[in-house]
Amino acid sequence: MNNKLGIGIVGLGRRGMALLESCILPREDVYVVAVCDLYEDRIIRTAEILKEAGKPEAKGVHDYREILQMEEVEAIIITSSWEEHVEIACASMYAGKYTAIEVGGAYSIDQCWQLVHTYEQTKTECMFLENCCFGREELLLLSMVRHNVFGELVHCQGGYLHDLREQIAYGKENRHYRLRNYIGRNCENYPTHELGPIANILDINRGNRMLTLVSVASKAAGMREYLQREKGVSYKEKDSYFAQGDIVTTVIQCARGETICLTLDTTLPRPYSRGLQVHGTKGMYMESNRSVFLDEKDNKFDLEWNKKWNNLEEYFAEYEHPVWRKYLDEGIRGGHDGMDWLTLAAFFKAAKERKPVPIDIYDAASWMSISCLSEESIAKGGMPVFIPDFTNGKWLVRTPWNVEG
Amino acid sequence: MNNKLGIGIVGLGRRGMALLESCILPREDVYVVAVCDLYEDRIIRTAEILKEAGKPEAKGVHDYREILQMEEVEAIIITSSWEEHVEIACASMYAGKYTAIEVGGAYSIDQCWQLVHTYEQTKTECMFLENCCFGREELLLLSMVRHNVFGELVHCQGGYLHDLREQIAYGKENRHYRLRNYIGRNCENYPTHELGPIANILDINRGNRMLTLVSVASKAAGMREYLQREKGVSYKEKDSYFAQGDIVTTVIQCARGETICLTLDTTLPRPYSRGLQVHGTKGMYMESNRSVFLDEKDNKFDLEWNKKWNNLEEYFAEYEHPVWRKYLDEGIRGGHDGMDWLTLAAFFKAAKERKPVPIDIYDAASWMSISCLSEESIAKGGMPVFIPDFTNGKWLVRTPWNVEG
Numbered sequence: 001m002n003n004k005l006g007i008g009i010v011g012l013g014r015r016g017m018a019l020l021e022s023c024i025l026p027r028e029d030v031y032v033v034a035v036c037d038l039y040e041d042r043i044i045r046t047a048e049i050l051k052e053a054g055k056p057e058a059k060g061v062h063d064y065r066e067i068l069q070m071e072e073v074e075a076i077i078i079t080s081s082w083e084e085h086v087e088i089a090c091a092s093m094y095a096g097k098y099t100a101i102e103v104g105g106a107y108s109i110d111q112c113w114q115l116v117h118t119y120e121q122t123k124t125e126c127m128f129l130e131n132c133c134f135g136r137e138e139l140l141l142l143s144m145v146r147h148n149v150f151g152e153l154v155h156c157q158g159g160y161l162h163d164l165r166e167q168i169a170y171g172k173e174n175r176h177y178r179l180r181n182y183i184g185r186n187c188e189n190y191p192t193h194e195l196g197p198i199a200n201i202l203d204i205n206r207g208n209r210m211l212t213l214v215s216v217a218s219k220a221a222g223m224r225e226y227l228q229r230e231k232g233v234s235y236k237e238k239d240s241y242f243a244q245g246d247i248v249t250t251v252i253q254c255a256r257g258e259t260i261c262l263t264l265d266t267t268l269p270r271p272y273s274r275g276l277q278v279h280g281t282k283g284m285y286m287e288s289n290r291s292v293f294l295d296e297k298d299n300k301f302d303l304e305w306n307k308k309w310n311n312l313e314e315y316f317a318e319y320e321h322p323v324w325r326k327y328l329d330e331g332i333r334g335g336h337d338g339m340d341w342l343t344l345a346a347f348f349k350a351a352k353e354r355k356p357v358p359i360d361i362y363d364a365a366s367w368m369s370i371s372c373l374s375e376e377s378i379a380k381g382g383m384p385v386f387i388p389d390f391t392n393g394k395w396l397v398r399t400p401w402n403v404e405g
Numbered sequence: 406m407n408n409k410l411g412i413g414i415v416g417l418g419r420r421g422m423a424l425l426e427s428c429i430l431p432r433e434d435v436y437v438v439a440v441c442d443l444y445e446d447r448i449i450r451t452a453e454i455l456k457e458a459g460k461p462e463a464k465g466v467h468d469y470r471e472i473l474q475m476e477e478v479e480a481i482i483i484t485s486s487w488e489e490h491v492e493i494a495c496a497s498m499y500a501g502k503y504t505a506i507e508v509g510g511a512y513s514i515d516q517c518w519q520l521v522h523t524y525e526q527t528k529t530e531c532m533f534l535e536n537c538c539f540g541r542e543e544l545l546l547l548s549m550v551r552h553n554v555f556g557e558l559v560h561c562q563g564g565y566l567h568d569l570r571e572q573i574a575y576g577k578e579n580r581h582y583r584l585r586n587y588i589g590r591n592c593e594n595y596p597t598h599e600l601g602p603i604a605n606i607l608d609i610n611r612g613n614r615m616l617t618l619v620s621v622a623s624k625a626a627g628m629r630e631y632l633q634r635e636k637g638v639s640y641k642e643k644d645s646y647f648a649q650g651d652i653v654t655t656v657i658q659c660a661r662g663e664t665i666c667l668t669l670d671t672t673l674p675r676p677y678s679r680g681l682q683v684h685g686t687k688g689m690y691m692e693s694n695r696s697v698f699l700d701e702k703d704n705k706f707d708l709e710w711n712k713k714w715n716n717l718e719e720y721f722a723e724y725e726h727p728v729w730r731k732y733l734d735e736g737i738r739g740g741h742d743g744m745d746w747l748t749l750a751a752f753f754k755a756a757k758e759r760k761p762v763p764i765d766i767y768d769a770a771s772w773m774s775i776s777c778l779s780e781e782s783i784a785k786g787g788m789p790v791f792i793p794d795f796t797n798g799k800w801l802v803r804t805p806w807n808v809e810g
Contacts, residue, residue, distance in 0.1 A: 151630065154673060155623045155652040163704065214619040214787040218560045219662025225556065225686045247560040247684060249666050251654045251787070257624025261654050261666075268559060269700035270689050271710040279652060281630045284675050289694040289714065295674035299568065305676040309694065309714065382619040382656070384787035 005352050006033040008067040008097070010088055011080030012042040013175070015102055019079060020046070022334040023344040025053045030075075030348055034059040034067045039175070064088055068095035075351040077129075077344075078102060081177035086111045093124040098351035100127045100344075101364065103192045105371020109388060112365035116390050119361040127347045127357030128364035130196035132274065134342035134403070137312070138197035139321035141278055141285060142402075145201050147319060149294070151282030153202060158194025159263035159275035165226045168267065182244040186217050187375035188264050189244065192367045194274050195262060196359070199401075201278065202258055205362045206398040210260070210387045213252045215374035217245030222267035242267075250374050252387070262370070285312070323403050346403065358403050365390040410757050411438040413472040413502070415493055416485030417447040418580070420507055424484060425451070427739040428749040430458045435480075435753055439464040439472045444580070469493050473500035480756040482534075482749075483507060486582035491516045498529040503756035505532045505749075506769065508597045510776020514793060517770035521795050524766040532752045532762035533769035535601035537679065539747035539808070542717070543602035544726035546683055546690060547807075550606050552724060554699070556687030558607060563599025564668035564680035570631045573672065587649040591622050592780035593669050594649065597772045599679050600667060601764070604806075606683065607663055610767045611803040615665070615792045618657045620779035622650030627672035647672075655779050657792070667775070690717070728808050751808065763808050770795040 007030055009016055016037075024030060035046050035058050043060035050058055059070070064080075067073055068091055075098035078088050082104035092099040106112050119126055132138055144150065164178060171179020181189055202208055224240040248264040263275060276287040283294035289309040293299070298308060320328075327342060334341030350357045369387060377385045389395065412435055414421055421442075429435060440451050440463050448465035455463055464475070469485075472478055473496055480503035483493050487509035497504040511517050524531055537543055549555065569583060576584020586594055607613055629645040653669040668680060681692040688699035694714040698704070703713060725733075732747060739746030755762045774792060782790045794800065 152626045154626050155670075212787060214621060214656070214789075216619060216656040216658055216664055218664040221557045221559050221662075221686050245664075247664060249656045249664060251619070251621040251656070253621055253787070257626075259621055259623040259650075259652060259654060261668075263666075265560075265684070268684055268686060268689065269698060269704055270684070271696075271698055271703070271713070273710070279670070279673055279675070281626050281673060284673065286693060288691060290711075291676075293674060293676055298676070299674055305678070306695070306715065308676070310711065382617060382658070382789035384619075 005030040005074055005348055006072045007031070007075045007077060008034045008036070008070070008073040009077050009079060010036045010064045010067065011078060011102075012037040012046050013079065013081070016079035017046070017049070018335050019077065019340060019344060021049065023341050025055060026333065027348070029352070031056060032058040033073045034061060034070055036061045036064045036067055038062060065091065068092060068097065073097060075347070076100065082181065083107070083177065086114055089126055090114055090118040093118045093122045093126055096122065096124055098125055098347070100129050100347045102129050104368070105187070105189050105191060106368035108372050109369060112369045112388070112390060115361050115365050125350060125357045126361050126364065127350065128192070128359045128367070129343050129347070130192050130359055130367070131336055131339040131343040132193045133196045133200060133359060134323070134339045134346070135197065136324050136337065137287070138276070139324055140312070140316060140319055141276065142197070142201055143319045143321045144315065145278065149283060149319070150278055150280030150285070153258055153278065153280045155259050155261070155279040156198040156202060157261045157275060157277035158198050159265060159273065160190045160193050161263065161265045161270060161273040161275050163268065163270050163272070164266040165223060168223060169227055169230060182223065182242050182267070184243055185375060186243040186245055186378050187371050188215055188248045188250045188262060189371055190264060190266070191250070191262055191370040194276065195260070195367050195370060196363070197276065198260055199363065199367060202254060202260070203400050204254070205366055205391055205395045206400050207395065208254050208256045208258070209389055209391070209395045210366060211253050211255050212384045212386055213250055213370065213373055213377060214382050214384050215248060215250040215377035216382045217378045218247040220245050220267070222246045226267070245378075248374065248378070250370065252370070362391045362394070410435040410479055410753060411477045412436070412480045412482060413439045413441070413475070413478040414482050414484060415441045415469045415472065416483060416489075417442040417451050418484065418486070421484035422451070422454070423740055424482065424745060424749060426454065428746050430454075430460060431738065432753070434757070436461060437463040438478045439466060439475055441466045441469045441472055443467060470496065473497060473502065478502060480752070481505065487586065488512070488582065491519055494531055495519055495523040498523045498527045498531055501527065501529055503530055503752070505534050505752045507534050509773070510592070510594050510596060511773035513777050514774060517774045517793070517795060520766050520770050530755060530762045531766050531769065532755065533597070533764045533772070534748050534752065535597050535764055535772070536741055536744040536748040537598045538601045538605060538764060539728070539744045539751070540602065541729050541742065542692070543681070544729055545717070545721060545724055546681065547602070547606055548724045548726045549720065550683065554688060554724070555683055555685030555690070558663055558683065558685045560664050560666070560684040561603040561607060562666045562680060562682035563603050564670060564678065565595045565598050566668065566670045566675060566678040566680050568673065568675050568677070569671040570627060573628060574632055574635060587628065587647050587672070589648055590780060591648040591650055591783050592776050593620055593653045593655045593667055594776055595669060595671070596655070596667055596775040599681065600665070600772050600775060601768070602681065603665055604768065604772060607659060607665070608805050609659070610771055610796055610800045611805050612800065613659050613661045613663070614794060614796070614800045615771060616658050616660050617789045617791055618655055618775065618778055618782060619787050619789050620653060620655040620782035621787045622783045623652040625650050625672070627651045631672070650783075653779065653783070655775065657775070767796045767799070
């Protein structure tokens with residue numbers, strides 16, 4: 001296909017379709033060779049979409065292993081349910097395909113080591129598609145940190161703060177994997193949207209590492225009340241048991257002494273936020289009111305803090321990340337405020353050039369491990385849990401993260 | 406003195422003088438019988454202030470026990486350094502004086518039990534002067550909670566978020582007790598400004614109780630950098646060791662399943678805040694942008710969250726606490742946005758009427774205990790620590806907190 005990258009997509013739920021339509025079909029340098037899903041209707045719908053877009057027909061299969069055997073497929077994008085990510089990713093690496101995994105948390109530490117071992121045995125690149133690492137504000141903050149605006153970093157916060165009650169409540173109807181996870185597990189089940197950018201800011205796996213965590217969960221009250229309200233009298237009380245606490249607070253200690261506080265808040269009413277905070281010896285940033293507060297600048301004035309709200313805007317001129325400077329010039333594309341486009345573009349670029357991916361297996365393993373480690377800590381009443389060094393010492397020599405402009 | 410309440414003040418530092426000038430001298434129903442401080446210059450200064458205000462002369466002593474022996478003294482206000490609060494409060498209760506303690510954290514669990522045992526033996530009332538329990542916004546939130554605006558409560562957050570670097574750095578020059586505490590201790594050293602109002606909201610010691618906590622401290626970088634900048638070349642490197650981490654995160658689990666997340670952030674640049682958040686099944690409040698977000702009201706609109714910032718203002722009309730409704734009518738007085746006045750007024754009222762104080766020994770003991778328990782948890786790498794039931798079961802029968810309008 002004239003130097004185009006042939007790809008396979010495994011998982012055609014909402015996320016897979018969103019990436020296909022917003023970040024893959026518009027590209028001329030990649031084409032879809034094959035798609036896979038357990039549900040036939042999704043495969044049929046995907047064929048229709050490809051046809052409508054004037055794209056070549058793709059093979060539709062129910063078993064992802066069929067795709068892995070196709071030589072024309074050079075790269076695999078895994079947008080399946082959380083539970084299948086690791087198995088498929090490892091199989092894909094063994095098959096020698098450039099591999100991209102959508103985000104989620106791990107179910108066991110063993111799973112994280114499987115990813116690492118498979119990569120180390122195969123040397124096949126596997127990228128963790130943490131789109132928030134490519135967020136405009138997240139990259140602005142990274143740029144400000146690299147310019148020492150905040151001084152020595154001391155503490156970061158973030159959260160997955162997203163009211164998902166409707167998606168969870170109708171999990172049977174819409175075949176969404178969150179429902180069963182919320183019924184069965186109690187943990188920081190989705191840490192990477194906030195942790196990924198924070199890890200980059202704090203040089204995690206690149207000069208620093210996460211050492212221990214403690215995790216504490218609140219009671220589970222949000223879903224029960226929501227279900228009883230939305231599903232009315234026909235709703236069965238016995239279906240209202242959820243293991244997942246409404247709010248989970250996790251505190252991570254890093255090797256260099258920084259702390260990271262993560263919040264999961266997905267089953268109570270609230271506006272969407274990733275709750276980013278960066279605290280250093282020279283200043284701080286807080287997403288909830290988008291304010292930057294700098295020593296010797298902002299504290300020289302006896303202003304009300306609300307006069308500073310939204311002043312992050314003032315910092316784009318000087319500190320906009322080169323990736324976003326270029327992207328804004330060229331025009332933002334794709335979903336999630338343009339982050340998805342940059343993320344997949346970085347993956348396709350690496351795959352075409354046979355180069356390392358920017359968010360690699362060590363990031364994937366360590367970030368994903370927070371889910372099962374938090375589950376352990378919560379189950380033990382908040383006990384501190386040791387976070388394995390998935391790099392086996394390589395974090396001491398790896399250089400700080402950045403992406404190309 | 407014609408039914409006036411005779412009081413003694415122990416501790417004439419900045420806090421004692423502030424209360425004297427803003428909340429005691431303006432009152433006609435109390436008069437100062439005696440004052441105590443270790444430093445003679447403070448006693449002399451206090452005598453001058455009393456004279457300038459046209460008030461009767463007060464006896465000035467260096468040993469608080471002299472004041473406790475004076476029959477004319479009916480009530481004692483303890484505004485000494487943190488380390489002396491409990492000893493003086495217990496001696497005051499044994500002397501049968503209505504006792505008020507300024508806020509701070511405990512150094513040991515034994516200290517907390519001393520307070521409880523002394524009260525239970527003497528039945529002398531002792532009030533914990535947590536002025537933030539009388540804050541206008543804190544009481545508004547309490548009122549909204551009582552009106553079920555937020556539904557079933559699930560999680561609260563708060564912090565003592567106050568850049569104290571200057572006060573700490575010049576602790577030798579200004580004889581402030583924070584310096585030695587920050588050098589020697591690493592803990593949530595000042596939890597009650599945020600925890601008091603949250604405890605009232607969550608019925609702690611009154612139908613609910615705090616069960617366990619975990620506490621994690623960041624590195625200590627803020628004071629060292631500040632001292633080196635402010636004190637220049639003459640500054641000795643050996644004086645830059647601080648045990649106290651810059652940011653301490655503490656997560657408390659409650660008997661009814663709620664979680665409370667506390668943050669201490671006092672040695673890095675930042676604007677002042679108490680960081681209050683209240684999360685329930687029907688909505689939430691966040692102090693950092695002063696927004697209320699309610700289910701079926703605010704999430705029906707696809708508004709940007711910043712359109713909701715500062716909308717707390719809309720709720721005062723309906724939910725202003727009766728205490729503040731009356732106070733605003735009469736005119737706000739005293740320091741700290743008027744909270745100090747209400748706090749001392751509540752103490753004086755109880756003392757004059759020989760009635761129970763509104764923030765009692767069980768509140769004092771349990772709230773203060775967070776400091777030494779967090780020190781233990783941090784020292785053990787974030788281990789969960791059990792919080793004693795200082796009421797010995799009375800929390801199951803005590804009724805929810807409120808103050809009179």
